[in-house]
Amino acid sequence: MKAGARGAHRRLHLGRTGATGVAVLGVLAAIAAAAPVLAPFDPGARVGAPFSPPSTTHLLGTNDVGQDLLSELVFGARASLAVGLAAAAASTAIGTAIGLTAGYARGWVDTVLMRIVDVVLSLPFLPLAIVIGVVLGPGLATLVLLIAAVTWAGTARSLRSQVLAVRELDHVSAARAMGATTSHVLWRHVLVDVTPLVVPQFVLAAKVAILLEASLSFLGLGDRTTRSWGTTLSFAFERSAFLTDAWLWWVVPPGACIALAVLGFSLVGYGIEEMSRPRLRRRPAPVWQRQSVPAGSAAAGESAPVPVLEIVDLGVRYDTPSGAVLALDGVSLTVAAGEVVGLIGESGSGKSTVVTAAAGLLRAPAVVTHGGVFLDGEELGALSPDELRRRRGTRVALVPQEAMAALNPVLSVGDQVVEAIRAHQPLSRAQGRARAAQLLAMVGIDPARAGDHPHQFSGGMRQRIVIAMALANEPAVLIADEPTTGLDLVTAADVLRLLASLQARLGMAMLVVSHDLPAVLGLATRVIVLEDGRVVEEGTGERVSSLPSHPHTKALIDAIPRLRPPSPAVPERVP
Ligand code: ADP
Ligand code: MG
Numbered sequence: 001m002k003a004g005a006r007g008a009h010r011r012l013h014l015g016r017t018g019a020t021g022v023a024v025l026g027v028l029a030a031i032a033a034a035a036p037v038l039a040p041f042d043p044g045a046r047v048g049a050p051f052s053p054p055s056t057t058h059l060l061g062t063n064d065v066g067q068d069l070l071s072e073l074v075f076g077a078r079a080s081l082a083v084g085l086a087a088a089a090a091s092t093a094i095g096t097a098i099g100l101t102a103g104y105a106r107g108w109v110d111t112v113l114m115r116i117v118d119v120v121l122s123l124p125f126l127p128l129a130i131v132i133g134v135v136l137g138p139g140l141a142t143l144v145l146l147i148a149a150v151t152w153a154g155t156a157r158s159l160r161s162q163v164l165a166v167r168e169l170d171h172v173s174a175a176r177a178m179g180a181t182t183s184h185v186l187w188r189h190v191l192v193d194v195t196p197l198v199v200p201q202f203v204l205a206a207k208v209a210i211l212l213e214a215s216l217s218f219l220g221l222g223d224r225t226t227r228s229w230g231t232t233l234s235f236a237f238e239r240s241a242f243l244t245d246a247w248l249w250w251v252v253p254p255g256a257c258i259a260l261a262v263l264g265f266s267l268v269g270y271g272i273e274e275m276s277r278p279r280l281r282r283r284p285a286p287v288w289q290r291q292s293v294p295a296g297s298a299a300a301g302e303s304a305p306v307p308v309l310e311i312v313d314l315g316v317r318y319d320t321p322s323g324a325v326l327a328l329d330g331v332s333l334t335v336a337a338g339e340v341v342g343l344i345g346e347s348g349s350g351k352s353t354v355v356t357a358a359a360g361l362l363r364a365p366a367v368v369t370h371g372g373v374f375l376d377g378e379e380l381g382a383l384s385p386d387e388l389r390r391r392r393g394t395r396v397a398l399v400p401q402e403a404m405a406a407l408n409p410v411l412s413v414g415d416q417v418v419e420a421i422r423a424h425q426p427l428s429r430a431q432g433r434a435r436a437a438q439l440l441a442m443v444g445i446d447p448a449r450a451g452d453h454p455h456q457f458s459g460g461m462r463q464r465i466v467i468a469m470a471l472a473n474e475p476a477v478l479i480a481d482e483p484t485t486g487l488d489l490v491t492a493a494d495v496l497r498l499l500a501s502l503q504a505r506l507g508m509a510m511l512v513v514s515h516d517l518p519a520v521l522g523l524a525t526r527v528i529v530l531e532d533g534r535v536v537e538e539g540t541g542e543r544v545s546s547l548p549s550h551p552h553t554k555a556l557i558d559a560i561p562r563l564r565p566p567s568p569a570v571p572e573r574v575p
Contacts (some may be wrong), residue, residue, distance in 0.1 A: 018271015024264035028257070032077035039071035043227055051246050060249040064239045072227050073253050079228035081261065083140055083213045087147035088206035094148060095155025095205075096198055100186055102156065103163025114160070120153040129212075133221035140223045143216055147209045155201040159194055166193040200272045207265035214258045229254035308477045308509045309335040309358055309396065313371035316353050316533075320365055327353040329533040330371065335477055340503055340510045342524030344517050350533040351513045352401060355479045358511065359398040360388045376476070394424050397475035401482045403463040407454040413465045414440070414450025420472040439468040443498060460491035464498060471502065477509040484519055496523060 031038060040057075041047045046066040047058075054061045060069040102113040129146050136142040167190060180188075191198075216222055217230025224231060236242075236250040316328040327350045335341045345351050356362050357373050360380040373380045375395055380388060392398075400406045408416060417436035421427060427435065437447035443464040445457075454462055463483060470478055480499060484492035500523055503510050514520045520527060529537035 015271050017267050021264045021267025021269075021271055024260060025268065028077060028261055028264065029081060031074060032081050035074045035078055039068075039074040041068040041071045043067060043071040043075045051244060053245070054249055060253055061246065063235070063241075063246070063250060069232075069249055069253070072232055073229070073257065076227045076229045076232050076254060077257065079140065079223075079226045080210060080213055080230065080258070083143050083147075083222075083228065084206055084210040084261070087144045087151070087209040087213070088202055090144060090148035091151040091205040091209070092155055092198060092202040094152035095201065096159055096191075096194075098152065098156040099159025100163055100190060100194075103160040104167055104182070104186060104190060106164075110160070113156070117153045117156050120150070121157070123150075125150050129216060129221065130219070133216070133219075138221050138223060140226060143213055143222055146216060146221070147212045150212075151205050151208055155198075155205065158201065159197060162194045162197050163190055166190050200269055203265050203269040203272060207262050207269065210258060210261045210265065229258050307334040307374075308337050308376060309511065310374040310377075311354065311358060311371070312374065314354070314357060314373065315369035315371055316350075316357060316362065317367045317369050318365045319367055327366070327533050328357075331530070331533065331535055332371075333528050333535065333538075335509045335511050337476065337509055338507050339526065340512065340524045342520030342527040343511060343513045343530060344515065344520050344527060345530030347515055349530045351515075351530055352481055353533075354530070355398060355481045355511065355513055358479055359396055360392060361398070390424070393420065393470075393473045393475065395476050397470040397473070397478050399463075399466050399470045399478065399480040399483055401485060403459070403466045404454065406466045406469075407462060409454055412451045412453055413445075413457070414447075417450070417465070417469055417472060420469040424473045435472075436468075439472060440465070442471070442502070443468040458491070460487050460495055463487065463495050467495075467498065467502070471506070474506070475508060477511065478503075479511045479513070481513045482515065483512065484514065484516065492519065499523060 040059075044067065047068050048062040048066045050062065050064050050066045052058055052062040052066070058068050058070065060073065063069055063072070098113055098117070102110040102117075128150065132146050132149065133142055136145065213222070213228065214230035214233065217228050218234045218237070220234060222228060222231050222234075232254045233251060236247065241247045241250040311331055311333050314328050314331045315326075318325040318327055331350070331354060333341065333343070333354075343351055343354060353362075353366070356366075357368070357380075358375075360373070360375075360383070362368065368381065375391060378391075383391070407413065411419075414433065414436050417439055418429065418432040421432050421435055421439075422429075425432075433450070436450060440447045440450060445461060445464055445468065449456075454465075457465065467480075467483075483495055483499065487495060496519055499510065499512065502508075503523075510523075512520055512523055517527075526538070526540060528535055
């Protein structure tokens with residue numbers, strides 16, 4: 001039994017919680033199985049003086065007639081566990097059968113069965129148990145029947161709702177359409193799909209059954225001639241264990257055993273729940289497993305371009321000791337899902353202020369004078385710091401202006417990527433490291449270098465590492481503030497090419513900030529020009545560069561030595 005339980009653990013990949021539960025139950029089951037070997041005496045024989053305290057011969061002392069309490073406890077494990085498991089099996093079988101029938105048949109069958117379930121769930125348990133117990137007479141079979149009779153309804157209800165969903169799945173409908181018999185469809189398709197729910201229901205029922213066995217035996221509804229932990233408690237109570245110190249070794253050990261068995265089943269239950277959750281709740285595939293999305297098609301997939309990021313009439317002022325600086329004066333812009341928007345302007349025009357506000361990171365001395373930032377339609381200013389933190393990284397991620405400053409010099413880059421992942425995803429360190437390696441590979445950094453520190457990388461590589469960190473939690477919109485500043489021309493083009501390919505592959509929205517117009521033109525489908533905290537120009541990259549309507553844009557363009565017409569092929573230009 002113990003070996004079987006261990007095998008099941010390995011097969012099911014229960015987490016540490018579930019494995020602990022299996023171990024606890026395994027030990028109890030082993031004790032029950034080996035009772036004749038482990039028990040020092042026959043539990044029914046009078047082998048010592050009445051009420052003997054614990055001694056070397058009687059480790060848990062004796063009861064009022066001189067029977068060995070340790071032997072009683074060891075043999076009690078047999079009846080308690082056997083009744084618990086048998087009752088749980090009966091309860092799960094009845095519940096599953098009723099749940100499958102109701103969910104699959106639907107119609108009046110469903111209605112009638114579910115009314116019965118409601119009635120059973122609302123009946124007061126103890127009076128019912130006593131009535132049935134009196135009618136059937138005390139005994140182990142009565143215990144099993146009683147427990148099954150009062151616990152099957154919960155299982156039936158939760159399975160029925162699952163079956164209602166499963167019966168509409170494609171492969172089940174297909175089997176029906178092919179003329180398969182009802183029993184075949186139920187056995188081969190529906191039952192297989194709901195098994196992940198049947199197992200935890202059984203574990204839950206076993207936990208309840210162990211407790212009920214103890215309570216019912218205590219009430220005298222069990223078999224008084226078979227020792228179980230419940231009957232031991234019942235005898236202790238009837239025979240004045242509480243009047244002496246005897247309760248310490250007569251009542252506490254069986255009580256602890258019951259608690260241990262319940263704990264074991266609960267832990268296994270949690271383990272199964274953790275294990276089966278990913279199967280029941282389908283999550284989107286992580287970015288690195290997603291199929292590549294052709295550039296520009298991400299937004300086309302949606303019915304209408306939904307603005308992921310919307311900045312409305314934003315005004316920001318910096319209150320410095322030397323006076324107030326108006327950094328933004330009524331800036332409005334939107335970034336739709338999957339869209340790449342370029343934000344250009346001279347140094348000091350307010351670009352960094354825009355992106356800091358968009359990431360919800362504006363701090364004193366910055367003051368929002370009017371307007372606001374909306375992420376997925378929610379105003380950032382209205383969110384609590386914790387709500388804001390949860391959206392940062394997952395909905396909007398920022399690649400800050402200075403990559404070196406964004407990395408911690410004393411931590412390895414791998415650890416920093418793992419930290420970024422684990423800020424939002426409950427992964428173990430090992431899982432985090434595996435994902436960090438995938439992210440590093442995705443941005444073109446050899447994952448074998450994860451243990452190296454920032455100073456061991458070139459500027460372009462550091463920029464890639466910061467991009468990997470920003471992508472760690474699959475943001476809906478990635479904001480890159482001057483991603484090529486401080487990089488030589490070739491490296492800058494490499495980084496831009498990387499951003500373009502990541503955007504194409506992941507289909508995320510991007511807001512790319514630069515004072516370098518051609519850099520943005522190759523990437524963005526729309527360009528916004530900022531001057532002195534105001535939007536002075538907006539349009540497709542082509543229009544902005546060919547027909548600069550505003551003198552400031554014209555100046556920006558004239559400042560560029562040899563501007564070629566914008567081409568989406570920029571990413572390919574550098575080998
Ligand atoms: P850009 O990124 O386009 O260079 P910024 O958003 O950094 O522009 O700055 C816009 C204006 O706000 C500038 O005039 C700058 O001096 C001012 N500013 C930015 N940050 C601060 C700050 N922390 N304190 C005071 N003034 C600031
Ligand atoms: Mg800046």
